[in-house]
Amino acid sequence: MIVVHHLETSRSTRILWLLEELGLEYEMHRHARVNGRAPENLKHIHPLGKAPFIVDGDLVLAESSAILRYIDARYGGGRLSPLAGTAEGAMHDQWLDLAEGSASFPLLLPLLGQMMGGLPDPMAQFAAARAKDLLAYIAEGVGEGPYLMGERLTLADIQMVYTLEMANMAGALDGYPALQSYRDRLHREPGLIKAIEVGGSLVPSSWSRG
Missing domain, CATH: 3.40.30.10 (Glutaredoxin)
Known part of the structure; x- marks a missing residue:
């Protein structure tokens, strides 16, 4: 077990x-x-x-x-998981890795800043610019959804939920209704609820x- x-x-x-x-x-x-x-x-x-x-x-x-x-x-x-070695499988792995790679640090920084009483201006500007690009990219990826890979829940969605939670807590999802809806859908998944x-x-x- x-x-x-x-x-x-x-x-x-x-x-x-x-x-x-x-x-x-x-x-x-x-x-x-x-x-x-x-x-x-x-x-x-x-x-x-x-x-x-x-x-x-x-x-x-x-x-x-x-x-x-x-x-x-x-x-x-x-x-x-989509089939490895296919275009769909490669795109899935990109989303899976992006959630903890490119997206994690800049979306976590504003929360760390709240705990520390603010970020230095250069760091805050970096985080804001990167977060804007990343969230727009993820929103485009979700598209009509309901999931990152279309109609099918995948590991990428499971991995992405924490990244979205960080962004939401920092108030970064307010300008992205598609991502707000996507986050809400994930929170209605029975597996996540359990x-x-x-x-x-x-x-x-x-x-x-x-």
């Missing part, structure tokens, strides 16, 4: 969503934040001292996109909208 090390109010909710979506049995080890951070004892379990990570037999695996790909390929029969019931909310309550 897969063991999920789940950090409260974090990206690891996405792993729970996939497991619920596939109807898989799993064991969850829940870790509470300490002063907003992952607890130090996680380093005794995984060298990076962060979550999510899973344990499946002898495999100890971190990084959300790697975990999502592994679970879907091994236990989901690739149900939530994941939040089991693991708690996606983001800390201290992340107030700016």
Whole structure:
């Protein structure tokens, strides 16, 4: 059985969503934040001292996109992944990686700024410009939707939900009604609803909208 090390109010909710979506049995080890951070004892379990990570037999695996790909390929029969080696598969992987690559840092920066009492002007300008480009690009990708890859829920949507949550908490989705609708649709997905019931909310309550 897969063991999920789940950090409260974090990206690891996405792993729970996939497991619920596939109807898989799993064991969850829940870790509470300490002063907003992952607890130090996680380093005794995984060298990076962060979550999510899973344990499946002898495999100890971190990084959300790697975990999502592994679970879907091994236990989901690739149900939530377009066929590798196709144009659709390549575009799906781009969205999957963009959520934690290009998009994550500039969309997280405004929230960090709120906690620190503001960002330096050059950093704030960088974040605003990059966020504008990224959100416009994601909105174009969703298009008529309902999902990033059209009619089919995929790993890319599961990965993207936390990125959208960060943007929403920073008030960045206000100018993008298509992304607001997309986020709302994802929050109505039964798998995500169950994941939040089991693991708690996606983001800390201290992340107030700016």
